[in-house]
Every structure is written in C-alpha cells, then in structure tokens.
Amino acid sequence: MTIDLSSKVVAVTGASSGIGEATALACAQAGAAVALAARRADRIEALAKRIADAGGRAIAIPTDVGDESQARVFVERTHAELGRLDVLVNNAGVMLLGPIENAPTEEWRRMIEANVFGVLYCTHAALGLMREQGSGHIVNVSSVAGRVARAGSGVYNLTKFGVGAFSESLRQEGVPIGVRVTTIEPGAVATELPGHNRPEVLEQMAKRFAGVTPLSSEDIAGAILYAIGQPPNVSVNEVLVRPSGQGA
Numbered sequence: 001m002t003i004d005l006s007s008k009v010v011a012v013t014g015a016s017s018g019i020g021e022a023t024a025l026a027c028a029q030a031g032a033a034v035a036l037a038a039r040r041a042d043r044i045e046a047l048a049k050r051i052a053d054a055g056g057r058a059i060a061i062p063t064d065v066g067d068e069s070q071a072r073v074f075v076e077r078t079h080a081e082l083g084r085l086d087v088l089v090n091n092a093g094v095m096l097l098g099p100i101e102n103a104p105t106e107e108w109r110r111m112i113e114a115n116v117f118g119v120l121y122c123t124h125a126a127l128g129l130m131r132e133q134g135s136g137h138i139v140n141v142s143s144v145a146g147r148v149a150r151a152g153s154g155v156y157n158l159t160k161f162g163v164g165a166f167s168e169s170l171r172q173e174g175v176p177i178g179v180r181v182t183t184i185e186p187g188a189v190a191t192e193l194p195g196h197n198r199p200e201v202l203e204q205m206a207k208r209f210a211g212v213t214p215l216s217s218e219d220i221a222g223a224i225l226y227a228i229g230q231p232p233n234v235s236v237n238e239v240l241v242r243p244s245g246q247g248a
C-alpha cells in the first residue's frame, strides 16, 4: 500500500532519535510537512535540514514536553507555521527501570513528566485545533510494557498502562469531533532508550533480551504510517508489534 501524506501536517515529539526520528522521516518521505520536537535542538535542527535538503518541509521546535507551556508552544507554532495540524504523534518518552525499593525517585518524575504529562499537554493543546478543522489524528506511542507488567518495570509500566487507558478514553471523546486515536505498542526496538539506565539495570536487560534481534525504528515508523495513512472511515485503534524472537 502506498501512503500519500501530501497536504498533511504531522507533529512528532521525541524526533531527535529512534522511533520519532524515523517516523518524522517516513512522514516527510510520504509528502507530509513535519514539525519536530525534542530537547536536543541540534539533533532536530539537523533532521529538519536533512528533510528540507531532500525537498521536504520541516520545522524544528526545541521542546521539553513535560513543560506545559513548551508543549503548547510546540503544537500552536506547528499549526500557525505549517497551516494545519492533521496528526500529532506523542512519541517522546524515557524508560528508567529497576526495582521500586531504593529507586532514585527522580527517575520516576522524569518518566511521569515525559511519558504521561508530555502526552497530556500536547494532546490538550491539539484537540481544540483539530475540532476546528473537523478532523485530526492523535497517535500515542505506548509499549508492550503498557500491556504486560513485570517486576523491575513498575513505574514505566504505570506510565504506559496509563497511556493505553488515556488513549481509549480519548478515542471515545474524539469520535464526535472527527479525531481518531491510535495506540502503538512496540516490543524491543534498537534505540537510545535503554542507554539512560543504571549499569545494574542494563545488565538485567541484556540477560532478558539475550538472543532477541530487536526491531528497527523504521519497523515502528511503518506501523505508525499504516495507522495514519488509512482513509477517514478507518480508525486503527491499537497496533502491538514485537520482534519475532520476543516471547513476553
């Protein structure tokens, strides 16, 4: 299926690496104008230039999505500068694992700010604009960890289960105003995500995923493109994608 996103505007959070970067590139290649958010300004500015050099249209807006006013500026500038807001991909996130006992509680705050408040603030800013347009699509990147809880993943599970519940509630609110909602639930993907963990956590993760060939960011970008490339009468609610070798 060839997906044509020309005349569409797609805003992607967490576009400085991994799944967000691959999604922004895939959307731009499909013809969309894209707005890129992340805290690392140099990375999103370089990506915007790469897209522009290939003939596409992109703007980079340095943003901490856990900050309500920055999240709002991202969404409103996207709409003002690119003229519409067809799709918001709430992808920015952090995953800091380990048991609850003796956990550095600052890690919990970082996850809840990015994974939960980031999704809420960007969505809050986008909904009114989408209602005015009479259409819109919000894609929330959750995780297999939003479906299956595990020891040592409690707060990450909490944030991603929360994203799943919020998305279903939002989907129902979106129906009467023409806004579709999709939850994307990746299994293991080779990105920078685990790299922010403490060494003892990395050791545990290496054992858990020994022998599993992870997905690429492009595999998940493909799932997101599938969801947003459907005709208006089709609402893809949820896509769960694991690497073939990942059991749980």
Ligand SMILES: NC(=O)c1ccc[n+]([C@@H]2O[C@H](COP(=O)([O-])OP(=O)(O)OC[C@H]3O[C@@H](n4cnc5c(N)ncnc54)[C@H](OP(=O)(O)O)[C@@H]3O)[C@@H](O)[C@H]2O)c1
Pocket: 013, 014, 015, 016, 017, 018, 019, 020, 037, 038, 039, 040, 041, 043, 063, 064, 065, 066, 091, 092, 093, 094, 095, 113, 114, 118, 141, 142, 143, 144, 185, 186, 187, 188, 189, 190, 191, 192, 193, 194, 217
């Ligand atoms: N990789 C996996 O195995 C996997 C599996 C399931 C779900 N996921 C989910 O996929 C999403 C993307 O992760 P990834 O795997 O692509 O990891 P990644 O390469 O580390 O990307 C995470 C992105 O989120 C951004 N980010 C983090 N905190 C932010 C904040 N407060 N404000 C703005 N941007 C922020 C980062 O940019 P800056 O640091 O520049 O701000 C980066 O662009 C996350 O929601 C993650 O939970 C990943």
